[in-house]
Amino acid sequence: MGTETKTEGKKTMTTNAEQNQKAVIEIRHVSKYFGKRKVVNDLSMTTYAGEVFGFLGPNGAGKTTTIKMLVGLIGIDEGSIAVCGQDVTRQFEKAMANVGAIVENPEMYKYMTGMQNLMQYARMRKGVTEKRIREVVELVGLSNRIHEKVGKYSLGMRQRLGVAQALLHHPKVLILDEPTNGLDPAGIRNLRDILKNLAHQEGICVMVSSHLMSEMQLMCDRVGILVNGTLIQVTSVEEMVEGMQQKAPRYRYHVEDAARAAALLEQEPQCSVEYGDPEHLEVKLQGEDIQRHLGEINRKIMETGILVYTVSPVETQRLEDAFIELTKGETQIV
């Protein structure tokens, strides 16, 4: 299954490139070792301007490690990473001039005000005007609290200050590591709107890492799934969900005698049955002509005299399920 999805991922990337989008982050065959353990394994991927890219994976999959390599916090053992065509190791300053980032927790100097913190970062970057600082503060909605000491900020406010900091110098890439951690639903929604707007209106490439799949489903255009340091799939969110749906649609039966119906269907080819309670069962169909197959199954059940009350397709699968399905078995190694 792994090889299959990988091919599919590559196909998706070609499609995006064909849509004439500009490659922003190019990761080529990157590996990283912690001691002897390989935490990132031959990872290659590209993200484009104007998209929100979700970097998904369970804890310890290597998401943060990859992001740290991307922003130069740790070295790259094998391969290379370029941002806007600049190699992050050899042309660090030029590459980072295009990057805004929050890695892990948004920790700022607590003994300074939000504004003083932003001034610190403004001095380290080129072309940040006072107007721009006011602009980003406005954007993240901190205008009325910006002159308070950061020590008094809530986590959500610090997260927003972090975003403001990352946006100061008009970066082409915004990298956020677990940005929704510790945010309340309103905060998450607010952040989501900001990020989507940045990507879709201003053409910034936003890269977000998370293990909260449901959240990413709402936020991202594309996702890359990382398990045990290996990128197992890169695809658009819709394609991923649809793909799962088409490959193995599920139907829920409400019948008179579920046990007998299940025994009958188990002899059917390309059909798997999950027995629920005495009146319910779920059927997963595979193969070419699903519709016809479903009709035949229905007829068979009715020919035996079992009453069929309802047959309904199971709700569109969510990204979360897709993710769990994809990483099934592999996560156990972690």
Add this chain to the structure above:
Amino acid sequence: MFKLIQNELIKIFSKVSTYIMLGILLILIVGVAALMKISGSYSYSGYTYTEQDLRSELEYLNSSKPDGYEVQAAEYEYMLQSGKEWNIDSWEYEALDEAYYSFQSPLIYQKDMLTAEETAEYQKNFDDIIQTIEAEDWTAYANLRLEQMEAGSEEAPVKEARGYWYRYMLDQQIEPDTGDWREDAAREAGSALLEVAQLEQQKAEGRYVSDTSYEEAQNQAAICEYRLEHGIESYIDEDGSTESAYWTSFLEGAMMITIVSVIMIVLAGGCVANEFANGTIKFLLVNPVTRRKIIISKYLTMLILSFLLILGVYAATALINIPFFGADFSVPYLTAAQGEVSVGSGFVYALKNYLLEGVSLVAMTTMAFMISSMMRSSALAIGIGVTALMGGSIVVAFLAQLGCDWGRYLIFANMNLSQAASGNTVFPNQTLGFSIGVLAVHMILFLITAYDGFTRREV
């Protein structure tokens, strides 16, 4: 780079703890000045013999009869019978000593060897002096002494030097024991000139004379004569000692640099480590600025701060001592070489002293900076830094005592450059050049370690 340094300074001066440390420093400067004021207000005025003192001294001398007690006993006897008060710093007491030890002593001990003429001569000189004492006539006494010296058998230059003080006092019409500074200065000049004359005579006689002691006497005489000529009451000498209370306190204040060292160790120890501890390092390093620039600007910030703090303590001490001791600014720093006096500013000399104290400050700050960058622990950096600052010299002294000569290669044995320059070092033959070399090697090692630790660290 300038903006990075600006950032570092803003970080340091946004913290309350920085101001607390500076406040403590200021309080200590004031405290030391106040202590100097209290301890310095004690003034020395010579001891005055009481009748009781004289009686018990006499009793002791007459009972135990130590060698040559007779002159002393005769002098005490005279003092007791005169019924006057005898202050040991008064000219009368000095004249009495002169009379008994120069003229009475040969009459007692060499009685049999003296001719009748000689005896009469000694007796006359003795009587003359006693007469001036009883008349309480200093001018007469001074003139008498000059006459007596002239009649003596010494070489002309020696006579000249011996009489210097009396002549100066007579010329300037200075009464002794009136607290005029010129009295002491002239006395000092006289004794230095006397030593010069004696050494020259020894040289002429073909005897060995050490060049340094000759030059020292010559320089001493030159400085005293310069002071008398230019009316300089207080001055700062080569070793930094001075009569001026203001300058004593100001120069002593250089020890406050140790407190500055502690402050700098705290700042340098936290400089890199705190970024790690607070998690801000990740925000610092994702900026489009290389780590090389960040670590260099952090170190430069420490150097700039060290320098500013030393200057600050210098200026603060100079100002804070004014209300305690008065603005005694005109005191010069006098040195002499080959009998030539050179006049320096006390402020320049004090600044040099303060900056020399800064050598160990910078060395220890650099060490703390290295530990901070290498270990990411401010507690460790501050702990080791302060321990080294305080305990380093103890360890070195201990090693020297045990005869471990390798101790000279330790940084602690080389931090006191003024000591190294004067040759007064813990280990023998430790030159200024050697000390600077050892310091340089250590500093380079510290800086390379700090740089390497910071630029290669995985965050």
